[in-house]
Amino acid sequence: MNPNRGIKTASLSSRRSLSDGEGMMLSLTMNNGELKKPNFEYFGWIYHLGFNKIGHEYCHLRFLFIRGKYVEMYTRDPHDNPGIKPIRRGVAGHTLLVKDLGHRKVNNHGDVYVLQFYNRLDESKKGEIACATPEEARRWMDAFLQAKNQCIACNPLVVLPMMRMILFNLEDAYLFYVQRINLDGHRHKMRRYAHGFKKLIKIGQGPEPLLRQSSALLDNVTTDGFLGADGDADAIEAHTWKCVCTMNGIRIFEDVSDPKAGKGVLVKSVGIIEASADTVFDILMSLEPSRRYEWDMLTSDLELVESVDGQYDVVYGSYDPKYFTWWSSKRDFVFSRQWFRGQDGTYTILQLPAVHKKRPSKSGFQRTKINPSTWEVKSLAAPGAADSERCLVTNMLEIQSDSWGLWKKTRTSKFEKSIPYALLCQVSGLKEYIGANPSIKNLSATNFFESQSSSVSVSSGECDEDVVDEFYDAIAAESSEDEDSDNGVAIDKKDHVTLKNVSWAVASLSLKTDSDDNANKELDSTIPPVPMDPAWFCGSLREGKDDSDTDCWTNPGGSGFMIRGKTYLADGAKVRSGDPLLKLIAVDWLKADQSIDKIALRPSCVVQSEAGRKLPFILVFNLQIPAKPNYNLVFYYAADRPVNKGSLLGKFVDGTDAFRDSKLKLIPSIVKGYWMVKRAVGTKACLLGKAVTCKYFRQDNFLEIDVDIGSSAVARSVVGLVLGYVTSLVVDLAVLIEANEEAELPEYLLGTVRLSCVKLDSALEA
Numbered sequence: 001m002n003p004n005r006g007i008k009t010a011s012l013s014s015r016r017s018l019s020d021g022e023g024m025m026l027s028l029t030m031n032n033g034e035l036k037k038p039n040f041e042y043f044g045w046i047y048h049l050g051f052n053k054i055g056h057e058y059c060h061l062r063f064l065f066i067r068g069k070y071v072e073m074y075t076r077d078p079h080d081n082p083g084i085k086p087i088r089r090g091v092a093g094h095t096l097l098v099k100d101l102g103h104r105k106v107n108n109h110g111d112v113y114v115l116q117f118y119n120r121l122d123e124s125k126k127g128e129i130a131c132a133t134p135e136e137a138r139r140w141m142d143a144f145l146q147a148k149n150q151c152i153a154c155n156p157l158v159v160l161p162m163m164r165m166i167l168f169n170l171e172d173a174y175l176f177y178v179q180r181i182n183l184d185g186h187r188h189k190m191r192r193y194a195h196g197f198k199k200l201i202k203i204g205q206g207p208e209p210l211l212r213q214s215s216a217l218l219d220n221v222t223t224d225g226f227l228g229a230d231g232d233a234d235a236i237e238a239h240t241w242k243c244v245c246t247m248n249g250i251r252i253f254e255d256v257s258d259p260k261a262g263k264g265v266l267v268k269s270v271g272i273i274e275a276s277a278d279t280v281f282d283i284l285m286s287l288e289p290s291r292r293y294e295w296d297m298l299t300s301d302l303e304l305v306e307s308v309d310g311q312y313d314v315v316y317g318s319y320d321p322k323y324f325t326w327w328s329s330k331r332d333f334v335f336s337r338q339w340f341r342g343q344d345g346t347y348t349i350l351q352l353p354a355v356h357k358k359r360p361s362k363s364g365f366q367r368t369k370i371n372p373s374t375w376e377v378k379s380l381a382a383p384g385a386a387d388s389e390r391c392l393v394t395n396m397l398e399i400q401s402d403s404w405g406l407w408k409k410t411r412t413s414k415f416e417k418s419i420p421y422a423l424l425c426q427v428s429g430l431k432e433y434i435g436a437n438p439s440i441k442n443l444s445a446t447n448f449f450e451s452q453s454s455s456v457s458v459s460s461g462e463c464d465e466d467v468v469d470e471f472y473d474a475i476a477a478e479s480s481e482d483e484d485s486d487n488g489v490a491i492d493k494k495d496h497v498t499l500k501n502v503s504w505a506v507a508s509l510s511l512k513t514d515s516d517d518n519a520n521k522e523l524d525s526t527i528p529p530v531p532m533d534p535a536w537f538c539g540s541l542r543e544g545k546d547d548s549d550t551d552c553w554t555n556p557g558g559s560g561f562m563i564r565g566k567t568y569l570a571d572g573a574k575v576r577s578g579d580p581l582l583k584l585i586a587v588d589w590l591k592a593d594q595s596i597d598k599i600a601l602r603p604s605c606v607v608q609s610e611a612g613r614k615l616p617f618i619l620v621f622n623l624q625i626p627a628k629p630n631y632n633l634v635f636y637y638a639a640d641r642p643v644n645k646g647s648l649l650g651k652f653v654d655g656t657d658a659f660r661d662s663k664l665k666l667i668p669s670i671v672k673g674y675w676m677v678k679r680a681v682g683t684k685a686c687l688l689g690k691a692v693t694c695k696y697f698r699q700d701n702f703l704e705i706d707v708d709i710g711s712s713a714v715a716r717s718v719v720g721l722v723l724g725y726v727t728s729l730v731v732d733l734a735v736l737i738e739a740n741e742e743a744e745l746p747e748y749l750l751g752t753v754r755l756s757c758v759k760l761d762s763a764l765e766a
Contacts, residue, residue, distance in 0.1 A: 069151035092147035102310020135278035235669030295433035373397035529640035539586035582637035626710030637751035661689020673729035
């Protein structure tokens, strides 16, 4: 393949920007008053997965080509075979949803990373493709988002109503009918199955055809409007980390925030590795002994016991005790791995000791437990800096305090020959292994070829407006790198913020003095406020008396959250938030066999009460939690004055679903609870519309947002972990609208809530 081809962009002379509602600005060209289509191309090799009519799974190597909004699938590379016709063809429309299913073993031969495409209006219409690496899967997701945006920008049935929507706040103005292409169906003439898949697949390197002819997706192509790496946190954590040792280029930290908390000590090893986060994640997840022998002194002999889904599996391992002299017999262990990729591109892997019926205790081995641990792999590379990729790798675990304390004092204790010590040294081994193998660092570069033009000629009749079939029916993007670094903030024990530059201090003061101005800007100050007595409103979950109360909710305020300041676009400064704009008046904690939509219409709802009808505006935030039974956690936030139609909140309340999806943001924070749950939940803001399916219901004096957590495998997995510890957790949540333009800054919180040790049994039967 010619390395100088892969993506093609048109030169636009006169541009007008129109927000597509997904966090990206669509560039439109006007030529004599007519709308012209910008042009771009993505192409590369993928695997098409599915089942034929008799139930056999197939895995076909296919060449996928995206030209603008058009998507085509070929059996061979059209660059090398001019005139070849696509076997499947369509457009990427506004109903397309893309779901990352994680890695999967195909035909019991090899692991690939699977993407599922489906129609958000009809989830029975779906199909799957697979890639060799997680990075390639992520870039294909971005490519389909770009194609969807192209479809919206170039269709007058969409663009003109969107313009009217922006000018006159006309909601849902661009509903139109589209036909669909069925990519899940079986083609009778294609009966070749991937029986030789084992010879092709290799984790971290991909199948041989993919190495030679992989996806030509540029690193510096902007596929959404959010650039830069996320900061460390959008909520203030309680950990206080102290460096106690440096070893082989890594640092060992101890959490000294609460030394009397218990017998265990929370420690972590941190190192910077000169490789992409995707490459490091591949190495960590690989079970191939020849690779792990070179960096992992403890868990190098691993085998897969069970793969539950794309984000969870169970592995078995054994260890030769000759490296640990006091062990009298061979040791083996079983642990589970749960992983996910955040919107900022950070990978998190949770490892917990497990028991599995397929791996009972074995004769000649003594079963031991691996300490619970987490891996976090965060990219440090600037956007487009493919030649200087590096990442921050953190391995965190809990160990017994007695051996740890003795080792800190003498450095000659048995701790140096213990499992926790071997786990902490894994970061050092990983760093040295990658440093000694430059080809590993260049893995991503071999998988993606940059180019400026394409040699594939397309006739005028091939890609025109006569094509009405949709390719999978989907919209949406999974990842959003939407925030910049928060590394300029340090929290001390007195809960003050230490700022590294004057602009941060100015922004912080500005935010505190402008708190009332935000209310005046978002709410109608010409109308007197309506009185709101908390006694008038009652939800099924009671309000707590103080922070020590349990099975209740309280209002924590906004001081525990960091948001974008007035100067964020210039210096990336984030500041401590002020009080929320809306007041939390009630919380419902419900359970039912099925998740409940449009909860605000229920007669028993706070919105339908006499006091609720008198309020100018209520935001109903309905978290739908998948379990058996299903749970609904509903927050009611009220305004004492009407919302200004021209404000950011007004545009959000009366805007389209696509605009709302691009703006709605949630910041979680585990204030108290098991440390591994804290790492799984994190403290980074999440654009909900890009992570899960959100449904919006606007009527009378309220807007209801139904957040389907079960629509994302990653979110469902994390929530499943949280529910296991929910009775011992104190959780803070903040809801806000993301600000991307100077006129929208500084950000402000819509509402916050603190949930203290909520009991599942206390949920009211709906």
